[in-house]
Amino acid sequence: MRIKLLFIIALLTTLLSCTNDSTSDITTPANNSVTIKYSADIASIISSNCLSCHTSPPVNGAPMQLTTYDDVKNAILNRGLIDRISRAQGAVGMMPNGGTRLPQATIDKIIKWQTDGFVN
Numbered sequence: 001m002r003i004k005l006l007f008i009i010a011l012l013t014t015l016l017s018c019t020n021d022s023t024s025d026i027t028t029p030a031n032n033s034v035t036i037k038y039s040a041d042i043a044s045i046i047s048s049n050c051l052s053c054h055t056s057p058p059v060n061g062a063p064m065q066l067t068t069y070d071d072v073k074n075a076i077l078n079r080g081l082i083d084r085i086s087r088a089q090g091a092v093g094m095m096p097n098g099g100t101r102l103p104q105a106t107i108d109k110i111i112k113w114q115t116d117g118f119v120n
C-alpha cells in the first residue's frame, strides 16, 4: 500500500515538473504578446524571398519593388500581397513566383504584422 502511494506521488511529481521552459516560444508567431515589426521580422523575410525580382528597379517581370517599409505595406493594402503568399503551392499567381510557398509560420507573421498595425 505504501509503495503504491509512493509510486503515485512519484508519478505526479514527474508530470507536474514537465513544464516547457524552451525560450524559442518567445519568438513563435503563435505568441500573440510579441509585436511583429518590419525592421526586426518582415524586412528579412522579404529580402530572402522576394527581392530577387521585386528589387529596385524590379526585374523578371515583377510589377513593383518591395524594398522599403512603404512598398511592403502598400503591397499588403493595395496589391493583395497576403492573398498571393497564401495561395497553394503551384497555384497561379502564388508568390514567390515559381518558387516554394513560404512556411505557414512565416505567412502568419506577415498577417500578424498587418494586424499589429504595420509597426516599423
Ligand code: HEC
Binding pocket: 046, 049, 050, 051, 052, 053, 054, 060, 061, 062, 063, 075, 078, 079, 080, 081, 082, 084, 085, 093, 094, 095, 096, 097, 098, 099, 102
Ligand atoms: C521569381 C520572381 C519573383 C519572386 C521571387 C517574387 N515575385 Fe512577386 N511577382 C513576380 C511577377 C513576375 C509578378 C507579376 C505576375 C503576377 O501578378 O502574378 C509578381 C506579382 C506580385 C504581386 C502582385 C502585384 C500586383 O499589383 O498585381 C505581389 C503582391 C507579389 N508579387 C508579391 C511577392 C512577394 C511578397 C514575394 C516574396 C514572398 C514575391 N512576390 C516574390 C515575380 C516574383
